[in-house]
Each structure stands twice: as structure tokens, then as C-alpha cells.
Amino acid sequence: MGDLFSYSLSDFVVYSAPTLFAMTEDMNRALYPLLILLAVLFAVMAWLGWRKSRHFIPVALFGHALMCCLVAWLYFGDYYASLDWAAVYYSRLFYALTVLLAISALWQWRSRSGLSDFRPSLLLGVVYALTALFILPILGWYDGRSLTETALPGLTPHAIMLSLTGVLLLSDNYLLKMLLLGPLIWGGVTLISSWPLGLLQGQVVLPLVILAIITTIVSRIAYKSHRALRIYRPR
Amino acid sequence: MGPLNRRAFLQLSSSVLVSGAVNAAIPAVSPLQKAIPSSGELIPVIGMGSWITFNVGNSVTQRKARSQVLDEFFNAGGRVIDSSPMYGSAEDVLGYCLHELDRQQDAFATTKVWTSSTQQGRVQFEDSKRLWQLPRFSVYLVHNLNNWRGHLPYLQELKQSGQIKYLGLSTSHGRRHSDVEDILNTQLIDFVQLTYNAADREVEQRLLPLAQEKGVAVMVNRPFQTGRLINRVKRELFPEWGAAMGCDNWPELLLKFVISHPAVNCAIPATSQVEHMRENMGANYGRLLADYERKRIADAIRDL
Numbered sequence: 001m002g003d004l005f006s007y008s009l010s011d012f013v014v015y016s017a018p019t020l021f022a023m024t025e026d027m028n029r030a031l032y033p034l035l036i037l038l039a040v041l042f043a044v045m046a047w048l049g050w051r052k053s054r055h056f057i058p059v060a061l062f063g064h065a066l067m068c069c070l071v072a073w074l075y076f077g078d079y080y081a082s083l084d085w086a087a088v089y090y091s092r093l094f095y096a097l098t099v100l101l102a103i104s105a106l107w108q109w110r111s112r113s114g115l116s117d118f119r120p121s122l123l124l125g126v127v128y129a130l131t132a133l134f135i136l137p138i139l140g141w142y143d144g145r146s147l148t149e150t151a152l153p154g155l156t157p158h159a160i161m162l163s164l165t166g167v168l169l170l171s172d173n174y175l176l177k178m179l180l181l182g183p184l185i186w187g188g189v190t191l192i193s194s195w196p197l198g199l200l201q202g203q204v205v206l207p208l209v210i211l212a213i214i215t216t217i218v219s220r221i222a223y224k225s226h227r228a229l230r231i232y233r234p235r
Numbered sequence: 236m237g238p239l240n241r242r243a244f245l246q247l248s249s250s251v252l253v254s255g256a257v258n259a260a261i262p263a264v265s266p267l268q269k270a271i272p273s274s275g276e277l278i279p280v281i282g283m284g285s286w287i288t289f290n291v292g293n294s295v296t297q298r299k300a301r302s303q304v305l306d307e308f309f310n311a312g313g314r315v316i317d318s319s320p321m322y323g324s325a326e327d328v329l330g331y332c333l334h335e336l337d338r339q340q341d342a343f344a345t346t347k348v349w350t351s352s353t354q355q356g357r358v359q360f361e362d363s364k365r366l367w368q369l370p371r372f373s374v375y376l377v378h379n380l381n382n383w384r385g386h387l388p389y390l391q392e393l394k395q396s397g398q399i400k401y402l403g404l405s406t407s408h409g410r411r412h413s414d415v416e417d418i419l420n421t422q423l424i425d426f427v428q429l430t431y432n433a434a435d436r437e438v439e440q441r442l443l444p445l446a447q448e449k450g451v452a453v454m455v456n457r458p459f460q461t462g463r464l465i466n467r468v469k470r471e472l473f474p475e476w477g478a479a480m481g482c483d484n485w486p487e488l489l490l491k492f493v494i495s496h497p498a499v500n501c502a503i504p505a506t507s508q509v510e511h512m513r514e515n516m517g518a519n520y521g522r523l524l525a526d527y528e529r530k531r532i533a534d535a536i537r538d539l
Contacts, residue, residue: 010461011408014323015290016507022294082292083323 017197021149024156027079028148031155038067038154042133049129049170057176058154060167065101067160068094074200075156090189094157097182101164104176118170118219124212128166131208134157139201151201160204161186161217165212183209204222266312266519269500270449271364271401273425278343280494281519282315283308283512284456284505289332290323295529300507302332302388307509309338311516317428317454317503319347319378319405319460320359333367344369345426345454345503347405348379353385360393372393374426374454375399380411380418387422401425409437418423419445432498433492434464443498455502458493459486467539474535480528481521486511490518495525 028035041063048056072094081087116122137150145151153159161183168177168188187206194202268277283305291297308316318325326346333339346363348356364370375390378385383404390402403426406415415427419442427446431438435457446453459465468485482488486504493502504515524532 014321015292016287019291019294019297022297023292026292026294079292082327083290085321085323105495 006125007190008196012220013193013196014085016142016197019083020197020199021145023079024145024151025149027075027155028150028152031074034070035152035154038152041066042153049126052115054114055109055114056115057113057167057171057173058105060170061101061105061108061176064160064164064167065098065105067154068101068164069098069123070155071157071160072098087212088188090157093182093185093189097164097179100179100182104179108171108173108176111173113173113176115170116219118215118222120215121169121219125166125168125170128169128208128212129163132163132166136162136201136204139204143199143201157186158190158201161205162208165209169212169215174216176221180209180213180216184213246484252462264520267494267521269494269524271425271452271500273401273452276400278501279314279519280499280502281311281313281490281516282343282345282501283313283326284503285316285318285325285329286322286456286505288505288507289318289325289328291328292324295495298328298331299335301328303509304507305329305332305338305511306336307512308516309336311513312519313516314341314343315345315373315454315501315503316342317345317364317456319349321347321349321361321378325430326363330366330368339369342369343373345374345376346372347376348386349378349381350388351382351385353382353389356382356386356389360389360398371397372399374401374403376402376426376428377404379406380404380414380476383418387424397536403427403451405429405454409435412437412442415442415443417451418452424451426452426454428503429458430457431455431493431496432458432460432464433489433533434460436533439496443496452500453498455493455499458490458504464489464536467536471539475484476531480524483517484514486514487517487525488532489536490515491521491524494518495523497530 045056045060045063048059073092076087076091076094080090101145116125133153140150141147151158153163165180166184168180171177185206187209190202191206194200266279266281268279270277288304289301291301315330318329320326333342344367346367348359350356350359360375363372369425375393377386377390383400383439387402391520393399394402403424404418405428407428407430409430415429418424419427427442429438429442431443431453432455443453465486468489471485473484473488477488478483480488480491482491489502490502493499502518506512506515
């Protein structure tokens with residue numbers, strides 16, 4: 001057991017930040033046409049959300065299933081696998097999420113559940129989606145990534161996990177929010193490498209997911225007890 | 236001997252000029268070398284690690300940059316190169332660089348088995364050969380003692396069949412020293428790799444004297460404490476007493492501290508920069524330090 005405590009987080013990092021950035025640059029260069037399709041997907045999800053369409057949640061879940069699959073297959077299965085032996089395990093996590101999200105999308109399509117009535121959840125959900133799209137790339141720049149080395153939403157894990165957290169916050173289905181376990185696991189895993197490398201992009205995932213989980217718990221308590229009527233808007 | 240005509244004069248003078256140019260590119264003195272106790276084979280005291288620094292994936296730009304680092308290493312008399320399947324693409328990148336430089340025959344290639352499965356260990360050895368693009372390894376170690384009981388018989392098989400020259404095990408960060416001690420006392424191994432530097436000196440107490448007693452060569456990883464020692468000393472002016480020891484900079488001095496221990500055969504600092512490699516390889520030349528000089532270095536590091 002003493003041996004275990006002799007490890008530091010940096011012992012689990014087998015690459016340097018510039019190497020990770022160069023890998024991302026290579027990936028961006030090779031896959032850039034795909035980014036146009038992903039931008040369209042994001043636009044469709046945003047439009048449905050803006051209209052408060054009953055199709056928003058299932059489409060967003062299906063979109064995230066697609067992106068998780070892309071990340072598992074391309075990011076972890078190909079590019080990142082060349083740097084880190086643990087990529088195969090991360091890939092499995094994202095494939096598992098792909099399946100769960102696809103099943104959830106079908107279920108939500110049939111059950112026609114809608115957006116959450118808990119205002120803080122709605123607000124945070126939108127903030128997380130915007131963070132995934134716009135704030136994370138800025139944090140990447142702060143980390144030292146150049147424009148061409150930017151980790152783009154849809155193809156890299158942090159942004160997907162944050163936008164998925166946002167979608168789950170927006171949903172009014174509490175069972176669906178169990179899927180927050182995926183972003184929670186990823187947030188913990190990525191902190192192990194992001195912390196010693198000093199990469200802010202990866203470090204923000206875990207605290208934001210924990211905040212989302214706390215918000216979900218609070219909303220559940222509020223719904224159950226009816227003691228927070230000022231912030232809870234009944235149906 | 237015939238008369239020195241114009242043609243003979245030109246041939247003679249051009250050969251003198253060419254040999255002068257070649258000699259200028261090669262260090263004038265031989266690198267410091269130490270003998271592997273189990274065979275007497277000499278290896279240079281400064282080798283090269285590849286943890287993090289050579290894990291650059293498929294980026295051609297970064298691979299070519301690492302080739303330059305490796306070229307500098309060889310040109311400064313380096314031979315011992317260390318890697319592991321744990322280091323991501325490092326083995327693959329080393330294979331690429333060695334092939335590009337056409338220096339496979341110059342490498343004293345060291346890699347490791349890193350799996351808890353004995354069967355998978357056999358697959359890993361073949362993978363390592365393919366990645367390094369080498370038919371055999373000089374040293375093959377059990378990484379961090381991972382399933383060493385399962386792997387050692389296979390390593391012995393490999394040694395008997397000539398696919399590796401030396402076998403052993405590695406540990407780092409001062410972990411599992413009592414296990415290493417047991418293995419040194421009970422198993423026939425050629426090499427042990429462990430962490431030793433001017434700040435982490437625990438191995439001086441038991442492991443280094445035991446390795447010396449048992450005739451086991453010692454390869455030292457993390458001689459700069461994964462860069463932390465360099466970060467500590469870089470704010471300090473290089474001391475005059477360091478220059479009096481024949482060193483030009485802190486990395487050289489810190490490496491001389493390590494390799495001057497009588498039990499240590501070589502140190503394997505890692506770097507991704509040609510300039511740092513040049514500094515490291517300074518320790519490959521000159522003289523080894525006396526005990527009182529090593530003590531002065533350790534005292535200076537402690538007092539920083």
C-alpha cells in the first residue's frame with residue numbers, strides 16, 4: 001500500500017502537452033471536412049432547443065451518441081492511441097456511452113419527455129452547451145494551443161462530455177440524468193493527466209460535472225418536497 | 236618510396252585535410268565507459284531514456300526532431316537507449332529514428348516487458364522487436380517488477396537463444412526496494428534499473444552495495460528527478476567548484492554525481508531537445524568524481 005502512495009499524478013502521464021497539441025493538429029488537418037457536418041449537427045440541436053421542440057432531447061441524445069462513437073473510434077481508437085496505452089479503456093467508455101445514449105434517444109423519442117422545469121437546470125444546461133462550444137477552445141488557447149491545435153467540439157472528449165452534461169441538465173427525466181455518471185467518470189480520468197500537464201481544458205470538466213450533479217439533486221429534492229417553490233416552476 | 240610529385244602531394248594533403256575534418260566531428264577523447272559485471276562488456280556511462288520525450292505518436296515533424304536528438308546522442312558517443320511498451324509510441328518512434336539515422340547497429344537497445352500476463356509478455360517481446368526494427372535487444376527488463384516471477388523464466392529462454400544479451404528488472408521512484416533486494420539475493424540477473432540522483436539517495440544504503448556485491452550492472456533512471464532537480468538548480472549560478480570538477484553545467488554535474496558511484500554503470504536521462512542532449516552528453520567525458528566531490532554535490536542540492 002505504501003508503494004501506491006509513492007505514485008504521483010505525473011507518473012500516469014506518458015506524453016507532453018506539445019505532443020498532445022501536435023496530435024490534435026494532425027487530427028484536425030486530416031478530418032476537417034467532418035467538422036462541417038458536426039457544425040450542422042450542433043446547429044440542428046441548437047435550433048430544436050431554441051424552439052423548445054419535443055424532439056430536442058432525443059435528437060440531442062442521438063447526436064451525442066454519434067459524437068461519442070466518433071471520439072471512441074477516431075480520437076481514442078486512432079490518434080490518441082498512438083500516445084497512451086490507456087486509450088483502449090477510454091475508447092470502451094465512449095463506446096458504452098454511445099450505446100446508452102442511442103437507447104436513451106429511442107426511449108425519449110417514444111416517451112416524449114421534454115425540458116426541465118427547474119430554472120437553474122435550464123440555465124446551467126445552456127451555459128454548459130455554450131461552454132463546450134466556445135469557452136473550452138478559449139481555455140485551450142490559454143493552455144498554449146495554437147488555432148490549428150485547438151481541440152474542436154464533436155471530435156474531442158472534453159467538449160462532448162460538457163455538452164452532454166448540458167443536455168442531461170435540460171432534460172426533465174431524472175432517470176436519464178443517471179447518464180451523468182459517464183461525464184463524471186471522464187472528468188475524474190482526465191484530471192489525472194490534465195493536472196500534471198497543467199491543462200485547464202481538462203481540469204474544468206470534473207468540477208462542472210459535479211456542479212451539474214448537485215444541481216440535479218437539488219432539483220429532485222425541490223420537486224419532492226415542494227419547499228423551493230420560488231425557484232421551482234410547477235407544470 | 237617514390238618522389239613526391241604534384242599528384243602524390245595533392246592526394247596526401249587532401250587526405251590530411253579530410254581526416255582533420257572527420258576528427259573534428261568526433262570527440263577527441265573516448266567516452267567514459269564501465270564494464271557490465273556479468274560479461275566485462277564496456278558501455279558508455281551516459282545513455283538515453285525515452286519516457287515522455289519520445290512518445291510523439293505519428294507526428295512526422297516531431298519524429299524528425301527526435302531523430303536530431305538521437306543523432307546528437309550517437310555523435311557524442313552514446314549507445315544505451317532505454318524504452319518500454321508503457322511509454323506509448325516511444326518504441327515505435329525510436330525504431331523510426333534508428334532506421335532514419337541508420338544507427339541500429341550502434342544502439343545498446345534496452346526495453347522491457349510490461350504486462351501482468353506471462354503469455355502476453357511473449358507477444359510484447361515480438362511487438363517490441365517489430366517496433367524497434369531490431370532482431371534482438373541488448374537488455375530486456377521486467378518493468379516495475381510486474382509479474383517478475385512469471386516473466387523471468389521467459390527472459391532466461393530469450394537469453395539462451397541469443398535474442399537478448401542481458402536480462403534484469405526495473406523499478407522507479409524508490410518503490411519495492413525490499414523486493415528488489417530479495418531478487419538480487421535469489422535470482423541470476425545481469426541488470427537492475429532503479430532511481431538514483433543527488434536528492435534521492437536511498438539506494439546507496441542497501442541496493443547499490445548489494446548489486447555491486449552480486450555483480451549486477453546498475454542502470455539509473457530519473458537522474459534529474461524527472462526534471463525537478465534541474466528546475467531547482469537552474470536559478471543558481473553554476474559554482475566554481477563544479478567547474479573544478481571538470482563540469483560545464485548543472486546537468487553534467489548532476490549526472491557525474493550518479494555515474495561516479497562505483498556500483499552504477501550508466502544513467503539514462505531523457506530529453507527532447509538537442510541542446511539538452513549536448514549538455515547531458517558532457518558527462519560522458521572527462522573523469523569520474525571522488526567521494527568527497529559527490530558529497531559536495533549532494534550537500535549543495537540539499538541546501539538549495
